[in-house]
Amino acid sequence: MQAMMSNNKPHLSLWRRWNWLVWLIVVAVIYVWAIGGLQFTGLQESAGSVSKSIVHGLVNPDWKYVYNGSGEDLVSLILQTLAIAFLGTIISALISVPFAFWAARSEKEHYRLRSGSGKIVLTLIRTFPEIVLAIMFIKAVGPGSYAGVLAVSIHSIGMLGKLFSEAIENMDRGAEEAIVSAGGNSPQVFMLATLPTIMPEFISYTLYRFEIAVRSASILGMVGAGGIGTPMIFAIQTRNWPRVGIILLGIVVMVLLIDSLSEQLRKRLI
Amino acid sequence: MTNANLPRRSWIQRWHVKGFGWTALMVLLLIGSSKMTDVNVGMFFSNLDQFADLIVRMSNPTWDYLSVIIQPLIETIQMAILGTTIGTIFAIPFALMAAGNLVHNKFLRGFDRLVLDLVRTLPDLLLAAIFVAIFGIGSTAGVITLAIFSFGMISKLFYEVIETIDMGPLEAMESVGASKITIIWYAVLPQIMNQFVSYFLYTLEINVRASTVLGYLGAGGIGVYLQRSLNEFNYGATAVIILATIVVVLIIDGISNHLRRVLL
Known part of the structure; x- marks a missing residue:
């Protein structure tokens, strides 16, 4: 891309100056799309007690x-x-x-x-x-x-x-x-x-x-x-x-x- | 007199003890593991017709199914992007802490690396199964799984990059009394940014691959449909899912490879 644009200097400098903004917008759009597209099921009511028993199980493994x-x-x-x-x-x-x-x-x-x-x-x-x-x-x-x-x-x-x-x-x-x-x-x-x-x-x-x-x-x-x-x-x-x-x-x-x-x-x- | 100067092969070299030893060990291990896994070459060939039947049914993809799986495929990519990002955000402080040239406290560094080593030993599907139990069936469990998986991987890749940086700018800033945060922002980050982004994209590629099967255990994405089609013996649909997955993975790999080439 750089080699292609080096022929017309003014255009290159414009791109050079603003390319960070272009990338920023692209990345922002991707993230809005990714976050908006997923349905967060959120925490289940049992999540707390399940996590507690998981931690308990991990701390007290079944040695037998x-x-x-x-x-x-x-x-x-x-x-x-x-x-x-x-x-x-x-x-x-x-x-x-x-x-x-x-x-x-x-x-x-x-x-x-x-x-x-x-x-x-x-x-x-x-x-x-x-x-x-x-x-x-x-x-x-x-x-x-x-x-x-x-x-x-x-x-x-x-x-x-x-x-x-x-x-x-x-x-x-x-x-x-x-x-x-x-x-x-x-x-x-x-x-x-x-x-x-x-x-x-x-x-x-x-x-x-x-x-x-x-x-x-x-x-x-x-x-x-x-x-x-x-x-x-x-x-x-x-x-x-x-x-x-x-x-x-x-x-x-x-x-x-x-x-x-x-x-x-x-x-x-x- | 010249004969005395000739190199003499020792007893071990003359009889190839090492070579025979390794060969014997390999043969023993092979025999042992085939016993343990009940490998039966004959059975594979006698059941070859069933396998061939499976292949035949998979080679007639039901293309109509494509409209059903586009949405979950998109969800898979979104899961991968979010999971990788969350993992990366948590990985950065851990990577900085594990780098030998930034943190001189040996205990802190060793502890940090131990945690990262432990996280990296856990296979992704295993994490998915546990998080489905906690968060319920859906993409949240998938995102968390991918986040932890990429956390382990990215922090290792990142701290290895940080350890290779040029210490000159750091020393210069240290000598004028800059704070740790300022040093990281102005002397460390500019040196590693491109490689960070490159490794981020690489991890994203791996996560897109991983996320396509996480749904098999209920963690959202295309894997849910993969499991459904396999359970219903709907192999035409399975074939469509696999082909679509391969296409998506190849596209993401292509984009990511191109971006990484531009960056480095």
């Missing part, structure tokens, strides 16, 4: 739920959540590699038909809501953590494929050229140069995606796809706030542990 050996307790379900996230991320990382090479731009390509189409496919996968995927897989394989694994593994392709393809675009081509100049064929180039060069970045992104997958695996259960989300939604619906408290505590501890573990591993990689 942590482990009772039934396989339906907090520890078992947290482990199941981690298993869903782990398996989903690994599967998705494997599927993402071909997607990434599909979507990665290369100098040889003239019209960017291949990489462009790959990028569009990855964007569509990324935008497709994970919850809907979970519900679709529940119809296919029944409720349970298997549906959660499938949902995580398909949904993560969108983001991992994008990160992987960017890693491929920015990688150092030196090793590849060395193998080519020594007379290597393309499978050899791939196995001996391409893969070793980008592997640390791939692993680092996979670990990062695992952190996100842990969070989504803990809510997929709310629609019936296994993990800690299922008892959570039951506890909220039955207003069992001490149970909600202990599950929240479990999720917080799990996420903090996984995040710091993954961060340590990623620091050692790069």
